Amino acid sequence: MASIRLTATAVEKLTPPATGRKDVYDAEVPGLVLRMSSSGVKSWSFTYRVEGKPRRLTLGAFPGVSLKLARDRAREARAAVQRGEDPVEDKKTEEREKQLNGFAACARDYVEKYAKRRQRTWAETERVMEKLAIPAWGDKPVKEIRRRDVVELLDKVAVKTPHQANRLRAYLSRMFKWLIEREVLEVSPVMGVAPRIKPYARSRILSDAELVALWKATERLGGTFGACVRYLITTGVRRDEASCLRWDELDGPWAAMPASRMKGGRDFRAPLSSTAVSIVEGMPRFEKCPYVFTTNGRSPISGWSKTKEKLDKYMSEELGEPVADWRLHDLRRTLASGLAGLGVRSEIIKRVLGHAANSNDVTAVHYNWHSYDAEAMAAVQAWADHLARLIEPEAVDTRELSMAV
Incomplete structure (x- = not known):
């Protein structure tokens, strides 16, 4: 097939065919081809043979790829062919790797x-x-x-x-x-990169007045979200652990949650006070829906940001002033601090929260296998009673007086 010594000017001025396409071969680099189509597109390729079979390697479109760059790429491909390689297959392999390891x-x-x-x-x-x-x-x-x-x-x-x-x-x-x-990488690019801000441990707990305001806010909010927040207040479980609570996980005053849903990756039986049991028993059941807290009868509740905004608004109105920054997770800390104030021992508080024993505490990790189930149940009930006294002090005083009589 005839070839010509291409120049940058010649490539620019070459006229595309009226129909179909036309190949112009470069005389300087054997195998380098300028392909022109009737649409006016010009592109470079390199042609060669492997075991007698013709191959074409795409080098790029003109003018993005100049004549000089096309020759350089063609020379590299020609050298690879002379080494017994197949540039087309190598490119396919590279693209597959890029796709898999992108x-x-x-x-x-x-x-x-x-x-x-x-x-x-x-x-x-x-x-x-x-x-x-x-x-x-x-x-x-x-x-x-x-x-x-x-x-x-x-x-x-x-x-x-x-x-x-x-x-x-x-x-x-x-x-x-x-x-x-998996040997995809040798070194992590995150190594040596510091956090953008220094993490800090939150210490926020809700005061008694804020707890009362929150409880009343949940009653005003009503519905599934209101009930779920009250469940969080009384049990101290995490938000997602409560949101995904299933009916088949309930066993009387216990909620047996699987390791897959627990932060620590261990199965956990959460003790439920009489108040928490009443909250759960008050939830409607939907046919074929396994979740206790659901709004659509198909999936667990979600979309907590709007709920939190409403709670903040209702709490502020109840308190008569803006409520200070708080999060639902702070309820765990509030419960733990409240239990400590009621005289509950730290190992029982850990049991209530589902925390593992400190790995440095050899006795707790290797020798003490007591479950603390009874103590944990007594603790959450004491917390529920404490909440009741805060929320409705007059009702509690009247009930205790009638019991004494």
């Missing part, structure tokens, strides 16, 4: 194969990855992600939500370690 694919693989199986909060990991990390890095190969890339992403997120940046850093760190175990 960040988006790896992140979704991590969520599906690891987070969903081992993390109670896998949905939050998935949400953060999809919202923040995948849009930033897309299909970029994980091997090409550098520490600088991580820092730039975290700094960008931290401008608006520094705590979210810290969570993203933690999720990325776990994901990259998972990839190292």
Whole structure:
């Protein structure tokens, strides 16, 4: 097939065919072809043979790929062929690897194969990855992600939500370690990257007046969300543990929750006071719905942000002033502090909260196998009685007086 010595000017002026396409071969680099179509598109390719079979390697479109760059790429491909390699197959392999080891694919693989199986909060990991990390890095190969890339992403997120940046850093760190175990990576790009802000331990507990205001706010809120918050106040379980409570987990005054839903990854039997049992028994049952707290009869309740806004509003109106910053998780701390104030021992408070014994406490870890079930039940009942005295002191005093008579 005839070829000509192409020049940059010639490539620019070559006229596309009226119909179909036309190939112009370069005389300087054997195998380099400029293909022109009737639509006016010009593109470069390199043709060669492997075991007698013709192959064509795409090098890019003109003018994005100049004549000089096309020749350089063609020479590299020609050298590879002379070494016994197949540039087309190599490119396909590279693209497959890129697709499999691109960040988006790896992140979704991590969520599906690891987070969903081992993390109670896998949905939050998935949400953060999809919202923040995948849009930033897309299909970029994980091997090409550098520490600088991580820092730039975290700094960008931290401008608006520094705590979210810290969570993203933690999720990325776990994901990259998972990839190292699978020999996709050698080193994690998160290594050496500090949190965007220093984490701090919250110490917020609700005062007696705030507890009363919250209880009254839940009654005003009503419905499933109101009942679920009262359940949180009386039991001290975590929000998601309560939200996903199932009817088949209830056994009288106990709620047996599986390890998959517990932060510590252990099965846990939460003791329920008479107040908590009444809350649960007051919930309607939906046919074929396993969840105690549901608004649609199909899935557990969700969308807590609007509920929290209403509670803050109702509490502030009850208190006569804006309620100070608090979170639903603070109710666990409030219950624990309240139990301590009622004289409950620390090991029983840990049992109520579902906390594991301190690993440094050899006696607690290896020798003390007492369940503290009876003590925990007595503790939550004492807390329920304390709440009742706070919420309706006159009713409690009248009842105690009638019992004495």
